[in-house]
Amino acid sequence: MTHLVNDPAAFADEALAGFAAAHRRWVRAVPGGVVRRVPTAPGHVAVVIGGGSGHYPAFSGLVGPGLAHGAAVGNVFASPSARQIRDVARAAEAGGGVLLTFGNYAGDVLHFGQAAERLSAEGIPVATLAVTDDISSAATAERDKRRGVAGDLAVFKAAGAAAEQGLPLAEVTRLAQLANARTRSFGIAFSGCTLPGAGRALFEVPAGRMAVGLGIHGEPGMGERPVPSADEAAALLVETLLGELPDGLxxxxxxxxxxxxxGLGAVKYEELFVVYRTVARLLAEAGVEIVDPEVGELVTSFDMAGVSLTLCWLDDELAPLWTAPADTPAFRKGGVPERGASGTGPEDTGPLSDETPAAAVPQASDASRATAVTVLAALRAVRDTMAAHADELGDIDAVAGDGDHGIGMRRGSAAAYEAAAEAAGRGAGAGTLLGRAADAWADRAGGTSGALWGVILHAIGAELDDTERPTAPVVAAGVAAAATGVRRLGKAEVGDRTMVDALVPFADVLGEGVAAGRRLADAWGPAATAAEAAAKATAHLLPRLGRARPHAEKSLGTPDAGAHSLALIVRAVQHTLADAPQHKEG
Structure with a gap:
């Protein structure tokens, strides 16, 4: 799949632009995603969904009457940034508040959570809900850690139908939570998916075998079995889901x-119908009444050859929400009345520009602008290092994750450098330059790493500011603040097998060297060595957080991708500092 590609880094943006152009009846483009062409009814809750690209019809294809009011769309398999989510939510919001709902992945949780904080600070009522339907990704005792897969649709549908009735935010959220609590999914696959521009799939399934309990980001399955017949596959799906009923059943x-x-991307509709004929029979034999079944591609993973089954156990509250009319580019049910003059406001026919006016650059001292030159050189080195190691980082990440870490780091670091160069050309000081770079990295990379690198650059930039030439203690304080911020936002500590395992030793050794009176460049070298050693040591740790957690044993022997990329970056920055005249005095 994805042979029709221009620049792989631009694939998600170009796909979204084409989607919006093809579906102007339903949606209009806004910065960060799409919203309904007909605005949200005044006073109604706006349901904003979102996640990474690569899952169409999720997420943009589910925007329209009866379902979502907007979708924030990130890069391939990477969450949208907090700014993108906030922009979409603000475009969709109409006075009734916003429900942000998304799959339960670390990057989405971080970015949607940050967006919720910013919306709330602006006076917009907001609630969040992470979908947790994938029974293979965590035990019943840890259901809050489960991934969101095709059950996203059932939860989004309940929320959208409730909002369409004009219910208040608290009630829309409660019903969406009820749908999530009563939804279960399970999937199988016969081959992995291939990212745009990649030469091979993220994971391989041996001939004659299938992966069981896979994720929708190219994560390998929880195990393997011989390839079944269609009837055997149907029986496995049904029996597995009937083996875990919601509380109270x-x-x-x-x-x-x-x-x-x-269907996850490469299983055709006729094959799905063959499987469904047995699914329907087995559910009927178990005494289950099937209500408005959906058979087709609804939450995909590019060209993955696989299939999943979702059961949303309906009660008297959820049943009418599941069967309520909906009209979106990719999902339609029943008949939706014409909208526009009946209290929802006029149709909005003008797309919002994706161009955001450049913010004014604060005045900076000559010393800070001189420091900005060194910072820009460091960001250039980071960009070049991530470009050179993108494939390596992707291979490391693919061992137990989704394989997109290298792509995200390359994309984020390139965007950070471009934003910094633009700011430097306008006379920015070091603090402002790093702040602009931080926002660009988070926006373009998305995912967990995008959010965390945004935190790192913002923290260091806040210490540098735009006034004086920073001393070594100031830089060390910024790095220490970055380590604190990453631990707070990512909720990870040393030993969890994350970026934190390399960042904390780096910050500690740097701080000790500076406190001993060493120049910044001299203190940075040993700190980079400590980060490298710590990153290498993560190969012996089991992951406790993130997408690799369900595949903990597979990750042993391979370092954590986030820790390794951080070690690469701090070593690249060391070379820049060594060559910078303004740092040779301390």
Whole structure:
């Protein structure tokens, strides 16, 4: 798949632009994603969904009457940034508040959480909900750690239908939470997916075998089995889901369920129908009443050859929400009345510009502008290093994750350098330059790493500011603040097998060297060595957070991608500092 590509780094943006152009009846483009062409009814809750590209029809294809009011769309398999989510939410919001709902992945949780904080600070009522339907990704005792897969649709549908009724934010959120609590999904795959421009799939399944319990970001399955017949596949899917009923249900007999048989990208509709014929029979034999089943591609993973089954166990509250009308580019149910003059406001036919006016650059001292030259050189070195190691980082990440870390780091570091260069050309000081770079990295990289590198650059920039030439203690304080910020936002500590395992030793050794009176460049070298050693040592740790957690054993023997990339970056910056005249005095 994805042979029709221009620049792989631009794939997500170009795909979104083409989607918006093709579906002007339903949506209009806004910075960060799309919103309904007909504005949200005044006073109604706006349901804003989102996640990475590569899952169409999720997420942009689910925007329209009866479903979502807007979708924030990130890069390939990477969450949208907090700024993108906030921009989409502000474009969709109409006075009734916003429900942000998304799959339960670390990057999405970080970025949607940050967006919620910013919206709330602006006086917009906001709630968040991470979908957790994938039963293979965590045990029943840890359901809050489960991934969101095709069950996203059932939760989004409940929220959208509730909002369409004009219910208040608290009630829309409660019903969405109820749908999430009563939704379960399970999937199988026969081959991995290939990212745009990549030469091979993120994971391989041996001939004659299938992966069981896979994720939708190219994560390998939880195990392997021989390839079944269609009837055997249907039986596995049904039996697995009937083996875990929601709280309060003792038996499936006599229960109603919304059913989703979802193709992951390369399984064709005729094959899905063959599987569904047995799914329907087995559910009927178990005494389950199937309500408005959906069979097709609904939450995909590029060209992955796989299928998943979702059961949303309906009660008297959820059943009418599941069957309520909806009209979106990729999902339609029932008949939706014409909108526009009936209290929802006029149709908005003008797309919002994706261009944001450049913010004014604060006045900076000559000393700070001179420091900005060194900072820009460091960011150039970071960009070049990430470009050179992108494939290596992707391979490391693919061992137990989704394989996109190298792509995200290359994309984020390049955007950071471009933003910094633009700021430097306008006379920015070191603090402002790093702040602009931080925002660009978070926006373009998305995902967990994008959010965390945004925190790192912002923290260091805040210490440098735009006034004086920073001393070594000032820089060390900025790095220490960055380590604190990453731990707070990512909720990770040393030993969790994350970037923190390399960042904290780096910050500690740097601080000790500076406190001993060493020049910054001299203190930076030993600190970089400590980061490298710590990153290498993560190969012996089991992951406790992130997408690699369900595949903990597979990751042993391979360092954490985030820790390794940080070690590469701080070593590249050391070379820049050594060559910078303004740092040779301390």
């Amino acid at each position: 003792d038996t499936p007999r006599g229960q109603r369920a919304g059913v989703i048989l979802n």
